[in-house]
Amino acid sequence: MSMSRLRSSAPPLEDEYLLPEILLLLPPQPSSLPRASLVCRRWLSVVSDPDFGKRFRKHHQKPPLLGFFRGYSVSTEHHFTPVLDSPDCIPAARFSVPNNNDEHWNFLGCRHGLAILLNMWLREVMVWDPITGLQHRVASPRGLMFDPDIHWVYWQAEVICADAQQGHAHGNCFSGPLKLVLIWVIGFTKAFACLYESASGLWGDIVSMDSTDFMLCIRPGILVGNALCWVLSSGKVIVFDLQTQLLDMIEKPVDSHINTDSYGLVQPLRTHDNRLGLAYLSDLTIQLWERKSNCNGVVTWVSLQKNIQLEELFPNRMFTHLKTIITLGYDEDTNVIVLSTVGGVFMLQLDSMKIKRIYKGAGICYDNFHPYKNFYTAGRGVGLELGQSGKVNT
Incomplete structure (x- = not known):
């Protein structure tokens, strides 16, 4: 530390060294930095500095949950559903999904501030940055066998930031x-998977797995440790190890009573110990399990003995006429599960048990809700490197 800094007698908010440190403590909400920039030109200069933006992300590490991308096919008006309250609420029109009349993209998920889409006709996968509009298109792996006219092919795709630098904060990946x-x-009855790494620009080998049971309706996946996990309607979980690039199948809990076709009733979770968990909806109750090792070192499902009674959490008389509820999505970082009811779509924070309606609708919604988290600043001129829109093809 320089002697000039040690001898500074200016008030903290006027000290050129202390002011940036103080502003770093602002919450990572969309309105925080723009509101600070209105105080004076000096504050505007600090929060507009790209280096400050990098430090801001690194300090907070975890970006806020901005909302959910709703739906499956872009051609059916894919929407963004904001979840933050004013003044942090982001207009739904701010994130416009790439689309034109000649292309048909399926929106399959979000992770680390990026979205992933699939076009089966063009045989391309797209990584899209909702904030900048940047696109990165990748041709599907060679040897990929599919027929777009076959309706019993289920697809999912996941994007993962592979930056292993110490202190890296997701949000500008x-x-x-x-x-x-x-x-x-x-x-x-047959599942296939393949891994692409942008560092090499290559797809790995296509791996496969057979099942004697029907693998019906694969749901969006979650990241647990070094593995991606997708749940089937039967309650079984398909696991892809990112290191070995192998597929495996985990049976459902033996005491779960999960039916063969439990679409929308089963959701994989990531527990606080970074283990695989499972939530099952039954009669307005969420039953929870976690994968743990027993005394013999065998990994198995263990009931958490923590049933969540949903009727007690929702508004009064929500289920007077129709006691139907299904899961639409899950955010592995905030442990938020999305639930659809006749009264709208709600997000439930499983740790605090706080519930919030995020979409008003008449009747059950069946769209997937993909959580989108990122550092975002409302307004131009103050930002965390919002960048320029563009497209990159591979």
Whole structure:
């Protein structure tokens, strides 16, 4: 530390060294930095500095949950549903999903501030940055076998930031190393998966797995440790190890009573110990399990003995006429699960048990809700490197 800094007698908010440190403590909400920039030109100069933006992300590490991208097909008006309250609420029109009349993209998920879309007709996977509009398109792996006219092919794809630098904070990952995983199920009995790494620009080998039971309707995946996990309607979980690039199947809990076709009733979770968990909806109750090692070192499902009674959490008389509820999505970082009811769509924070309506609608919604988290500043001129829109093809 310089002697001039040690001898500074200016008030903290006027000290050129202390002011940036103080502003770093502002909450990472969209309105924080723009509101601070209105105080004076000096504050505007600090929060507009790209280096400050990098430090801000690194200090907070975890970006806020801005909202959910709703739906499956872009051609059916894919929407962004904001979840923050004013003044942090982001207009739904701010994140416009790439689309034109000649292309048909399926929106499959978000992670680390990026979204992933699939076009089966063009045989391309797209990584899209909702804030900058940047696109990175990747041709599907060679040897990929599918027929767009076969309706019993289920697809999912995941994007993962592969930046392993110490202190890296997700939220500006588009220009860094990425991993993409494509998984598809054909004929209900055979699953395939393949890993793409942007560092090499290559897809790995296509791996496969057979099942004697029907693999019906694969749901969006979650990241647990070094593995991606997708749940089937039967309650079984398909696991892809990012290191070994192998597929495996985990049976459902033996005491779960999960039906063969429990679409929308089963959701994989990531527990606080970074283990695989499972939530099952039954009669307005969420039953929870976690994968743990027993005394013999065998990993198995263990009931958490923590049933969540949903009727006690929702508004009064919500289920007077129709006691139907399904899961639409899950955010592995904030442990928020999305639930659809006849009274709208709600997000439930499983730790605090706080519940919030995020979408008003008449009747049950069946769209997937993909959580989107990122550092975002409302307004131009003050930002965390919002960048320019563009497209990159590979």
